[in-house]
Amino acid sequence: MAQRILYCFILGNALNDIFPVTIGEVTRVNGADIPFKDFTIGYLKDYIIEKKNLASILNIWKVGIIEGSEEWNILKGKPNTEIDIEQELKGNKLDSSMEPIAVSFPESRPKGIAIIVQLPATTVPSRTISQVEVEVQDLLKTYSQELEKVVTNKYDPYVYFKASYDHPYKNEIDEKKIPMLGGNPNLLLYNLPRKNEDCLTNCEHLEADLKRNIVSSSMTVIMGTSGCGKTRLCLELLCRNYSLYFVAVPLSFGAKDLENASTWTENAIRGKKPNEVRKLAERAVWNCITARLVLLNHLFDMAKQLNCVMEPKSWLIFQLSNHLVNDLPVIFVT
Incomplete structure (x- = not known):
């Protein structure tokens, strides 16, 4: 059963291109089934991106535009990309990826436009460094509770696999706390070690090799057949050292910032030399890279203020799972 029906409009399209977003008791987003109680603005963005095959860097605005209204006529009579959404359409930018959809939209909007999607511009206005710093700090404040959990090593974003009630070893399996991704148990993320704990792989040898070779080589390539343990090796290494974990395309886990950067570049380079x-x-x-380092530095500052030591594992898990990692680079782009 539909919990929310919201009609969306992509700024720059014709008005007859309005489309519905239907959010049910469970909604599938990027291969994962998201219950309505957990459905946030971040998932709404991902759902729209997937549904309409859009660039991953976009803004969404909450509006209430009924056909025939003054705002409707503005959309109808003015080049859409020149519209000031906040002033002319009385839009409210939905910045917080963590805000539940039920809070932003307490009820369905079966009539009129409820959401305006704003795609990234390929030309960007210049801003001062101080303006960028203010935007960064404002965004970090909205995530302050989650960041404190990261710093105090209490950040745990995953749902854990539960065996069926008739399984003879249900208790033993449930106690393992195997993380779920995309509706399935994921052993790559299971039982990742803390800094001084034993590892399943030989990441200590890789760590030693990296330290020996860092002067003579800026790159290390790990090769092997599919399923041989390359990803787990890297994850365990990053549980021992503060590092940046990037993936070109997050097929199962990992941030989308690099993928978003690729999409932005694809749009920005058209017609360029x-x-x-x-x-x-x-x-x-x-x-x-800058966004990740700004975020890591902020976490170190928080740890100092709270008089605690953030585990590398906590920082790694945050990089793999949190929307802030995707949202922060947008400030530097736009």
Whole structure:
């Protein structure tokens, strides 16, 4: 049964391109079944991106635009990309990825436009460093409770696998606390070690090799057949050291910031000369790296204030799972 029906409009499209978003008791987003009670603005963004095959960097605005209203006529009579959504359409930007959909939309909106989707511009206005810093701090404040859990090593974003009630070893399996991803148990994330705990892989040897080779080589390539343990090896290494974990495409887990950067670059380089293309691509990647380092530095500052030591594992799990990692680079891009 539908819990929320919300009609959406992509700024820049024709008004006859309005489409519905239906959120049920359980809604499938990126291969995972999300219960309505857990459905947040972040999942709404991902759902719209997947449904309409959009660029991953976008903004969504809550509006209430009925056909025939003043706001409707503005959309109808003005080039959509030039519209000031906040002032002219009385829009409220939905910034917090963690806010439950039931809070943002207490009821369905079966008539009119409830959501405006704003795609990224390929040209961006210049801003001062102080303006960017304010935006970063504002975003970090909205995630302050989750960040405190990361710093105090209490961050636990996963649902754990539960065996069927008639399984003879249900209690033993349930006690293992195997993380679930996409509706299935994921052993890659199971029982990841803390900094000084034993590992399943030989990551200690890899760590020693990296330290020996760091002066002579800037790159280490790990090769092996599918399923041989390459990803688990890297995860265990990052449970021992504060590091940045990037994936080109998050097939099962990992942040989307690099994928978003690729989409932004694809849009931004159209019609540009090769030299400009290279600079834009480098800028997109450095936005991701800068955002991660800003976030890590902020967590270290929080740990100092709280007089605690953040485990590398806690930082790794946060990188693998939290929307903030996707949202923060957008500030540097736009």
